[in-house]
Amino acid sequence: MSSEVKSGNEHPQSYVGFANLPNQVHRKSVKKGFEFTLMVVGESGLGKSTLVNSLFLADLYSDRKIPDAKGNGHHANGTVGVVGNGYRPTTGARNGPELTSQQLLEKFHKNVKISAKTVEIEERGVKLRLTVVDTPGFGDAINNEDSFQSIVKYIDDQFEKFFHGERGLNRRNITDSRVHCCFYFISPFGRGLKPLDIQFMRQLHQKVNIVPVISRADALTKKEVDDLKKQIRREINDEGIKVYTLPEVDEDEDQEYKEEVRQMKEAMPFAVAGSTTSIEAKGKKLRGRVYPWGVVEIENPEHSDFIKLRNMLITHMQDLQEVTQEVHYENYRLQKLAEEARAGQAELILDHHAGDTATDKEKMKRMLEEKESELRKMQEMMAKMKAEMSMNSSK
Amino acid sequence: MSSEVKSGNEHPQSYVGFANLPNQVHRKSVKKGFEFTLMVVGESGLGKSTLVNSLFLADLYSDRKIPDAKGNGHHANGTVGVVGNGYRPTTGARNGPELTSQQLLEKFHKNVKISAKTVEIEERGVKLRLTVVDTPGFGDAINNEDSFQSIVKYIDDQFEKFFHGERGLNRRNITDSRVHCCFYFISPFGRGLKPLDIQFMRQLHQKVNIVPVISRADALTKKEVDDLKKQIRREINDEGIKVYTLPEVDEDEDQEYKEEVRQMKEAMPFAVAGSTTSIEAKGKKLRGRVYPWGVVEIENPEHSDFIKLRNMLITHMQDLQEVTQEVHYENYRLQKLAEEARAGQAELILDHHAGDTATDKEKMKRMLEEKESELRKMQEMMAKMKAEMSMNSSK
Secondary structure, three states: OOOOOOOOOOOOOOOOOHHHHHHHHHHHHHHHOEEEEEEEEOOOOOOHHHHHHHHHOOOOOOOOEEEOOOOOEEEOOOOOOOOOEOOOOOOOOOOOOOOOHHHHHHHHOOOOOOEEEEEEEEEOOEEEEEEEEEOOOOOOOOEOOOOOHHHHHHHHHHHHHHHHHHHOOOHHHOOOOOOOEEEEEEOOOOOOOOHHHHHHHHHHOOOOOEEEEEOOHHHOOHHHHHHHHHHHHHHHHHOOOOOOOOOOOOOOOOHHHHHHHHHHHHHOOEEOOOOOOEEEEOOEEEEEEEEOOEEEEOOOOOOOOHHHHHHHHHHOHHHHHHHHHHHHHHHHHHHHHHHHHHHHHHHHHHHHHHOOHHHHHHHHHHHHHHHHHHHHHHHHHHHHHHHHHHHHHHO | OOOOOOOOOOOOOOOOOHHHHHHHHHHHHHHHOEEEEEEEEOOOOOOHHHHHHHHHOOOOOOOOEEEOOOOOEEEOOOOOOOOOEEOOOOOOOOOOOOOOHHHHHHHHOOOOOOEEEEEEEEEOOEEEEEEEEEOOOOOOOOEOOOOOHHHHHHHHHHHHHHHHHHHOOOHHHOOOOOOOEEEEEEOOOOOOOOHHHHHHHHHHOOOOOEEEEEOOHHHOOHHHHHHHHHHHHHHHHHOOOOOOOOOOOOOOOOHHHHHHHHHHHHHOOEEOOOOOOEEEEOOEEEEEEEEOOEEEEOOOOOOOOHHHHHHHHHHOHHHHHHHHHHHHHHHHHHHHHHHHHHHHHHHHHHHHHHOOHHHHHHHHHHHHHHHHHHHHHHHHHHHHHHHHHHHHHHO
16 A cells, blocks of 8 residues: 555654654554454445455455355355454355255345455554455345345444443453445446435445445546536435545645545545456556456556545545544444433333332432443543644644 | 348349249338337446447437436437337326425336337338337336336237237238347346346246347456356356347358358357447547547447347348247237137136027137138248248249
């Protein structure tokens, strides 16, 4: 990767003082490494795996099976090079030439499977533990009404895990599997968004940072790309869908970075082509797709928004995590607490009617404790925000 | 069009005799003109209209509206240049910015509309009256379980019309709107057939000549095209789907034509790119798609099977019509007669029980007449076949 996560370490190492705090944060995060979870959603054949592999130069999907319409997997050649952890709410023996009635059913009412894989990438001493959550089967069935369910459930499940971890005793060792970003793949052949695209984004936009991506954009001419982008932006706006938007650039950032972000914003939704094939063209080695009429260079900004998408992701990993924590997870948590409060009150009323004053008091005590714990958390958060603000102003 | 419908007119005009029969047939058909009905089916965005316009160099769809996911039509610029006759089993006001509840319903349970347009094309004095039946909306909904219904119904309706016409008094003026060929568009991004593709072909292959087409094939490299073709051929075979196959070439045809047909057979399913845009490249005018990395020439056999598809259609129009008449329509007719016979017998039994012998006799008389009419038709057909055989052998 050519860019790296930005952090304020412009000051010389000899200087020791308040301004060194960012360096401490920096050193600590280098030691600890970064964690990031990316989800990819879109019809099969839109190049999800190829794009992810191109973005991180890692072969995450070398061991995957490509299913035909029957659901039989054809093993792709290659070796497994990932840490790997699977999440499969429903599984079944899907191999062998004979179809069971279950498989025949799946063939036309294909379930969406969720599978998560983790790779560790190291670059200039900075470790990134990247988890990619794939959603094979999305949109591939004749009837796709159930396509969202398992995806919504997966995202909620990770929030739920974190919610319990946060309230438990050993808060230091919470494993955070929340999804920080979701690339949603749009077909280049649509004349805008399909009903399935709109439904998906509507169901998910308050749970995860959606980054819509026009994939396999090398099937479109320049004018077709521009028209499709305009149409998609219009529809996203008209449908009231909230996709992830880049935050305002601070006034004191350098001009080059400001210009880069301006171009990123302008290019959204990114129209990308992916490839992991290394080819020789114009006397240099590059990754691309070789057609009889020419070579698509995926890192050439005239051919594809690939570099823009990669830079956007890398320079905004922290922002994507913060929005996940402060907006999407907070939504989930407040909803959860409201549910609990309602359930608690209902119990209180029931208990009151039964006249059991001892249990009554215990319940109220527990609710009070929870309220206090909430208050403490808010104070912690405010303290953290203040610290960050003073860091920023001291830069 | 560079090719024209083949007919045996190699003999000098002075010769008069039995061998002139084909010339008579030829002259008559030139006067009468040819009629052909082509249906196009496939998800929107797969380039159906562009391909049809490219094939016949006519702008059939200059007046079409491209609907967004809401179902609102955006009027495309252009003038109407077609004879036009619409077939819409269900219609509704689909314009205006506000959505009615009916439109909201349609948005996610999009109906497949059927629309037929007729153009008259003349080439070297030979007239072709071409009807293109379009099926907008196919495969575009979230739930596509009803996608086939209106298409199956349309094809059956045309058989039904012809069936009634054939039995009526004025048999000379039967209008024949039966579908002779159906181009089924397959996405280049699938890894073979989708469940929807398989279901469609299974439901239709005994009613119409299906010619599967991999469309927008300029999104695939040469190897990807080859792999996809192999996979589709395998699946069509495994699923027991009967697509249209080219008939054996007569031994006495010239070597060049034999080779052409061999290449056509080998290339199926045709992988095509369409374009109506005239461009200047390599110092000549051609139709193609201009990408930043090169120009796809749609008539270049190295770039696309477009020419093969066009030649296949033109050299096999008559065969497609014959298979429609002798296989698909015959299937329909026999089924229809069997149904009527069953209904007749049921009535007979009922009548018999009622003891109404007068009606009984009338029914039997009618059935006998029908049987006789069947026999006459078969004799006619045999006579026609014999005539054709002797024509062929006299060539």
